[in-house]
Amino acid sequence: MAGPEREYDVVVVGGGINGLTTAIYLQRSGLQVACFERKLEAGSGCCTEEVMQPGVKVNLCACNMVTLWSPPYGDLQLEKFGLEMLTSSEWGMFHPFKDRTAVMFNSFHAQKTYEHFKSRNVHDAELFKTAFNVMGPMLGDSLMSSMFSQATNGPDEVVAADGLGSMLRMLIPEIPENVHELNGIELAEAVYHDEKIRTAILGNCIMAGSHPWDGGMATLMPIIFPIMQALQSVTWTCRGGSHALVHALASCFAYHGGRLFTGCPVDKMILEGDEVKGVVLSKDAVFGEAEVKARRAVVSNLSCHPTFRDLIGEEKLPGWVKEGVDAYKNDETVLFTNYWVLDQPPRWEGYPEELNEAYGFNFGMESTEDIRRLAHCLENDELPDPPIVAGLSVQGFALADPSQAPKGRYTMMAWSNVPYKLPQHGGAEKWDEIRESYGDKVDALLREYNPGIMDTVVDRYCNSPLDYYRKNPSQVMGSTTSGPTSLKWYGTARPFPGCGAPRTPFGNLYLSNSIWPFGTTNLGAGYVAASIVAEDLGVRKDQQDWWNHDGIAAGQELLKRRGIELDLNIT
Numbered sequence: 001m002a003g004p005e006r007e008y009d010v011v012v013v014g015g016g017i018n019g020l021t022t023a024i025y026l027q028r029s030g031l032q033v034a035c036f037e038r039k040l041e042a043g044s045g046c047c048t049e050e051v052m053q054p055g056v057k058v059n060l061c062a063c064n065m066v067t068l069w070s071p072p073y074g075d076l077q078l079e080k081f082g083l084e085m086l087t088s089s090e091w092g093m094f095h096p097f098k099d100r101t102a103v104m105f106n107s108f109h110a111q112k113t114y115e116h117f118k119s120r121n122v123h124d125a126e127l128f129k130t131a132f133n134v135m136g137p138m139l140g141d142s143l144m145s146s147m148f149s150q151a152t153n154g155p156d157e158v159v160a161a162d163g164l165g166s167m168l169r170m171l172i173p174e175i176p177e178n179v180h181e182l183n184g185i186e187l188a189e190a191v192y193h194d195e196k197i198r199t200a201i202l203g204n205c206i207m208a209g210s211h212p213w214d215g216g217m218a219t220l221m222p223i224i225f226p227i228m229q230a231l232q233s234v235t236w237t238c239r240g241g242s243h244a245l246v247h248a249l250a251s252c253f254a255y256h257g258g259r260l261f262t263g264c265p266v267d268k269m270i271l272e273g274d275e276v277k278g279v280v281l282s283k284d285a286v287f288g289e290a291e292v293k294a295r296r297a298v299v300s301n302l303s304c305h306p307t308f309r310d311l312i313g314e315e316k317l318p319g320w321v322k323e324g325v326d327a328y329k330n331d332e333t334v335l336f337t338n339y340w341v342l343d344q345p346p347r348w349e350g351y352p353e354e355l356n357e358a359y360g361f362n363f364g365m366e367s368t369e370d371i372r373r374l375a376h377c378l379e380n381d382e383l384p385d386p387p388i389v390a391g392l393s394v395q396g397f398a399l400a401d402p403s404q405a406p407k408g409r410y411t412m413m414a415w416s417n418v419p420y421k422l423p424q425h426g427g428a429e430k431w432d433e434i435r436e437s438y439g440d441k442v443d444a445l446l447r448e449y450n451p452g453i454m455d456t457v458v459d460r461y462c463n464s465p466l467d468y469y470r471k472n473p474s475q476v477m478g479s480t481t482s483g484p485t486s487l488k489w490y491g492t493a494r495p496f497p498g499c500g501a502p503r504t505p506f507g508n509l510y511l512s513n514s515i516w517p518f519g520t521t522n523l524g525a526g527y528v529a530a531s532i533v534a535e536d537l538g539v540r541k542d543q544q545d546w547w548n549h550d551g552i553a554a555g556q557e558l559l560k561r562r563g564i565e566l567d568l569n570i571t
């Protein structure tokens with residue numbers, strides 16, 4: 001690999017999926033862009049590694065790949081660069097209970113979810129139908145415009161939860177008048193009659209990063225999220241594993257003439273006054289201690305703390321910036337992983353047949369009391385015991401894409417929600433000592449639901465939040481979503497008020513991480529960063545006809561090509 005030039009128009013620090021997305025848009029807009037990635041493989045938040053048996057592809061980070069629901073999927077023609085989105089079944093998610101019943105969510109056919117709910121509880125099915133038919137069309141548009149544009153409002157205004165709450169009350173009379181004082185668990189208890197439906201819905205909200213023990217928008221998510229789930233399914237993998245997305249982006253970047261340098265940790269930003277002029281690579285980098293100047297912009301794809309504390313340097317932060325950076329909360333959504341290899345396809349004996357092919361599930365929550373237990377544990381940095389798996393379990397990787405496991409083998413994973421700090425055990429470093437025993441607890445819990453599946457396990461790999469942090473120092477404390485996702489951190493509050501993200505208080509420096517929207521595989525943060533840098537540098541021209549997909553159009557086209565017609569109305 002030829003070394004980097006001394007100067008580029010734009011330098012991107014970190015080759016994660018969002019950094020690469022920003023890099024491609026800017027390169028395609030006529031700028032000369034270089035991206036420096038710490039590891040030998042780019043895309044740490046979307047890694048697929050053979051850490052178990054050869055041929056067993058382990059998707060350690062993102063597993064619900066939602067890239068199809070984004071402008072970059074279409075603009076960057078990611079299919080042309082090898083990205084293929086796959087799922088195992090129209091039944092995307094389910095929530096099993098110990099009595100061998102399950103609540104199921106259909107990814108494409110809201111009608112089927114409605115009919116399934118109806119078989120459990122007519123009232124709850126009708127509530128879902130009313131909310132879906134009225135709010136479905138609105139949600140698609142408003143969600144998309146907020147996900148792919150720079151935040152202009154803070155947490156109070158961005159979701160207008162009060163207004164939405166009042167509107168929902170007109171549709172659903174059970175919503176109490178004091179909805180604004182309730183949290184999501186209380187609202188779910190007020191409106192859903194069936195304990196299992198409400199528990200399953202709350203589990204899905206947690207999976208999506210919305211904590212139902214919070215108020216504001218989190219209060220309304222138990223009504224809104226089932227609608228979104230039926231309009232923009234989240235249960236997708238990529239052929240070859242999640243990392244295939246990184247390869248598609250890296251190939252696209254190279255195709256358009258961009259340079260990605262792996263094995264090149266960036267050590268420092270070059271600061272002149274309060275302007276960032278380039279970067280210095282670490283002495284351990286492949287091109288050790290090289291100085292690379294940026295003529296027009298530096299984009300940091302690292303999260304808030306490493307960007308400001310490490311690359312700029314704490315001593316160089318103005319007081320108000322330091323305060324904002326210090327307040328940034330990394331450990332709101334932290335996951336512990338069990339990954340299993342099975343020697344049989346997953347079977348759910350005694351449960352509804354649909355579960356066998358379904359993509360993902362949550363478990364360990366029998367009622368809202370378990371959700372409250374999780375809230376208590378996370379608020380007090382206590383390890384849930386027994387564990388609670390509301391971060392998602394996936395059994396559909398090899399069912400959707402046999403290339404993810406050797407012949408005759410299948411994979412399955414579970415994300416338990418845990419605190420990072422572990423004060424009762426003596427601190428976060430104790431994760432190394434308790435990793436396997438906590439993994440055993442997750443095994444034992446799943447055995448209560450499905451002993452048959454656990455009898456087919458031939459290998460297991462566990463990953464703690466400390467392991468995540470070590471593998472990617474930008475994922476501070478193992479944070480799943482590049483920082484917090486609760487209401488307090490919506491919109492312009494990310495990463496701190498006054499930052500103006502993706503712009504920063506430092507000239508020429510932009511962020512494609514820890515900004516609005518939250519980190520997910522919809523590439524929203526990278527897209528928003530690209531839009532603002534392009535605007536500031538005057539390179540986004542009206543005649544750029546490739547930069548023209550809006551919102552979820554590309555995903556809808558993909559479903560159409562597959563012959564899938566989404567239900568837009570429940571009858």
Ligand SMILES: Cc1cc2nc3c(=O)[nH]c(=O)nc-3n(C[C@H](O)[C@H](O)[C@H](O)COP(=O)(O)OP(=O)(O)OC[C@H]3O[C@@H](n4cnc5c(N)ncnc54)[C@H](O)[C@@H]3O)c2cc1C
Pocket residue numbers: 013014015016017018019020036037038039042043044045046060061062063064065066264265266267301302335468472473474475478479480481482512513518519520521522525
């Ligand atoms: C456990 C887990 C589960 C998740 N599950 C899902 C899911 O199911 N669905 C979903 O949509 N999203 C999920 N996410 C979130 C998603 O993976 C991330 O939002 C996304 O990958 C973040 O991409 P990014 O480019 O913003 O950041 P990153 O992927 O963190 O990119 C930053 C890059 O910078 C590199 N780097 C770090 N330090 C330096 C340095 N000093 N110099 C140069 N490079 C550096 C890192 O190696 C990394 O490649 C999950 C994340 C985790 C951790």
